[in-house]
Amino acid sequence: MTAKTVHKNLGLSEMSWRSSLGVTKTVLIARFKIVLRYKGAIVFDMILPVILAALPILLGVAIAGQAAAQNFEDATGTENYKLYMLIGASTFIVVTLMLWLVGYWIRREMETGTLESVYASPAKRVEVLSGVTLYALIRSLMAFAFAMVVGSFIFQVDLFQGEMALALAFVVIGIIPLWGISFAFGALILKVKEADSLIQVMQWVVAFFMGIFFPITVFPPFLRYVALSFPPTWMTNGVRASLLDVAYFFGTWYLDLAVLLAFAAVLPLVGYTVFLRTERRIKKNEGVGQF
Amino acid sequence: MSKKTIVEFSRYPLSFGAIFLQIFLMVLMFMFAVFAFSSPTQALDSFEDASLSGWAENPLSHVGEGEFYRVLTGPYGDEPSMVTFLNLTDPAHSYGVEKNPEGVSDWSAFKQIQIGLYSSSGTTADVSIQLKGDSGENGTWWESDIVGFGGGQDTLVFNITDFGGENRTLESVDSLSIRFQNADNGTIVYVTQIDMVLTPQGARLAGVMMYGFVIFIFLSFILWEVGFSIREEQFRGTLESLYLSPANKFSNLISRVFAIFMWITVIASIALVVVSNIAGGLPLNNVALAFLILFLTVSGILGMAFFVAGLTIRIKESAALLVNFLQFFFMIFCAAFFPFRALPSVVVDYVSRWIPVSYGVDAFRSVLIGLPKGYPELLPFEAEMVVVVLFGILSPLLGYLYYRHSEKKARTQGTLSEY
Amino acid sequence: MTMSEPIIAIENISKTFTSKERGKGRKRKKKVEALKDVSLEIFDGEVFGLLGPNGAGKTTLIKCLTTLLLPTSGTAWINGFNLQKEENKVRASIGCMLMGERGLYWKLTGRENLDYFGALYYIPKNVRRERIDYLVDLLELSDFVDRTVETYSSGQKMILAFAKSLINDAPILFLDEPTVTMDVHAARNLRSIVRNLNKEGHTIIYTTHLMAEADELCDRVAIIDRGEIIALGPPSELKSSIPQESVVDVEGVIPESARNRIVEIPGIRTAVVKDETNGKTMLGIICDNSRRVLPKIIDVLVEEDAIIEYISPQEVTLEDVFIAKTGRSLSIDTREIVTPKDAGK
Incomplete structure (x- = not known):
């Protein structure tokens, strides 16, 4: 196949690994600039888990009084219900941020009208996506860490107990399948008109199933299997089990971590495939920029 | 009642259902959390x-x-x-x-x-x-x-x-x-x-949570629909044309509100049945009195929403933030999903007791669970009723007056369609 | 001007949209052909105008050429690269302004927006900085370039969007209705910049619904209607394809029956409503010889009780070319006929 037109130049574009990195870096920085200009957005990320955790804690004490800790231990294996709730709420913010920042990404760029501009540029998807992903990762880990620290201060709980490193491993590995889920979810969002409503509901459905306030053993068997098929459930329980006396689903940390690793190996591939297919579908049908 | 509005809503089941489902799931989560404590x-x-x-x-x-x-x-x-x-x-x-x-x-x-x-x-x-x-x-x-x-x-x-x-x-x-x-x-x-x-059968707390939830659902939707829709129309540019039309804009608003009431009633009933099944039956006493309290409280909330609507004409861009904030604020400080004693007493004394909605929530659920020992929590029942009645009558009046006031102001300043 | 070699070669591009229609309970698939086997060459160094009513397929064509939309069949060569096989190089070869004032990050400043998109075009940081400074000077952005875009007027957003399309200094420039929300002065400025860019050697593809603008700016235009190119050539050539003194414009209150009777007058090819406001109608009539049919037109109008405010033979414009070819006015929205999703800008 020979070109049927003249070739002049590529303007100012210089394709190199440095400019590829530049795309990722620029996207990352721009995202942070944008969010920092929404007053309070970042602070809200960090405060929300503390408020979320506070409610069941207050509720538990109000209901069970002195017996709260003892009963909680009977039900979950740990009497440290404060840290239990704090972990649940902090993991939840990681999940919800990933859903919003990664899953909603295409949709949001469509709504602001910037997706066309991004897609008309020669930057590769992977480079742009890396920027977006890094941004989501940093923001959600920041929120997680901050919420845990502030929460431990407010609720007077000691974070430094159990296996800290293992807990961190559960968080970091748990985020990887989330990335994949977010993309698959992002594809779904594109099909729905009222996308933000859907994502609002989804985050609470997720919160419900991952057991941010309670052990999923309270579910009837069917709901329990639904919950177990969802990686954040393993992530939350993993963190809890490594810090507190909560049982691992499979009894030992390495089996639970292995399940999470399996999710981490498979789901990003699935997610990215779904993403590429979605992208192609958009370009075939209505075209980038329409929604 | 506007038929059109009802149809409109049924076309966007997600938007409507979303707010509802979120709150419902939250209540369910609390309920399961309580399981872990008992x-x-x-x-x-x-x-x-x-x-x-x-x-x-x-x-x-x-x-x-x-x-x-x-x-x-x-x-x-x-x-x-x-x-x-x-x-x-x-x-x-x-x-x-x-x-x-x-x-x-x-x-x-x-x-x-x-x-x-x-x-x-x-x-x-x-x-x-x-x-x-x-x-x-x-x-x-x-x-x-x-x-x-x-x-x-x-x-x-x-x-x-x-x-x-x-x-x-x-x-x-x-x-x-x-x-x-x-x-x-x-x-x-x-x-x-x-x-x-x-x-958990016959669980009183499930009643406390779910009945509080019902009021909160009303509150949430009224705030969004009455308080925020004004802002939305401002944004869409339909507000001015609405003002130009001879139809009474206030009755327009009211008809929307009634359409929503219908939906809330349907959906809240479903939620109550679901939870009743989970908890093995909710306590249900003196329904007539409870309805009276609900009616008065909703009327009071409507008044608040008029006030918010008046505010949104003025504050424009931050309106969504305000409504969001208010929703959260009422959820926590009016103890919508939990008994007031779950809140620190300082909060109850210095915040909750100063919000009229709190008394509506407290009285409504206390009546339905049969006024057992310890309920209502804020005041003796008779005293709470006085607050609820006053709130139900005065709030819509004051709210409407404020709304008209800020509307008039916006019209004299020509800021009606600005955003 | 030498227009020897094509820089864009479009070969048999077709685009069919399938949309699901919800009608009477049943879902039906509706196929709409937005582009029908379009072939076209655009020469290196020309300003090429794409004209047509809304929904004619202009925007669909541009979206296909900017890789935002996959054609159903056919291909194109742009700057020596194949549209489907070398997408990234195609993208690097063009600068585009497509969504008007949309397509900018409102929470970023103008400068940050330019820098962001510069990076997406793989422009090295130092080059980017210089280029932005240059564009700020060229387009007189300095008053607002360091404010966030949300504070801009729509004219300012448009000019920034224009700057964005120039960020990579690409050999080919796609401008989709760039002057649409600009005031007269700003639009004139933009056109003169476009002309200068063209002199520097850039090829420019320009869509507009303003015939005068196309007439003034473009070396060649293509008129698209219902997915097909119905006329192609330099504006002057297109206009001379219809005989002079063949256009009559009538303005006033003209009843429907009058319009129907006018078309039946021998020697009249077509009569089309060009504009309709406040009950007043602007009727464009294309005929073989205006001097000869003018009395007959007036007769009919008088018989039908029309109120004539203005009637006169006109210079031929590009719009008349369109009317002569299609029997329809440009202002008529053909979105219904083509596809609702392809609403042209």
């Missing part, structure tokens, strides 16, 4: 906690692990049957449901008692139990149906709901007697186990 059964660990009278003897023997009572069954002398009394004298170990520091039980009540019996095989007896405890009517003895015991090792189950044929729950049990009838003369039966089974 132990499902209470077994009497040591029989030493109880003193016995009648024909039973104090623990004498040990069969394997654990202690047990040896009971002589009748008939004995003139008595047709033998009765064993168990007085749970030590309050620290009495069979009581979890109580908060104020001595009020929110969550569970006894619904069932399981008694393990052991005897040589071949022994038969008809067993029933009597209970005295706190069911709101102290001092009454409640008697169970008769359950047959066929000897050997068996666990007999007595349901408190059966007592007297009424749907009852007990919050604590002070005394328990076991009656053996038609038993072989002088047989020895060992009582090996007494478990009080706490079930």
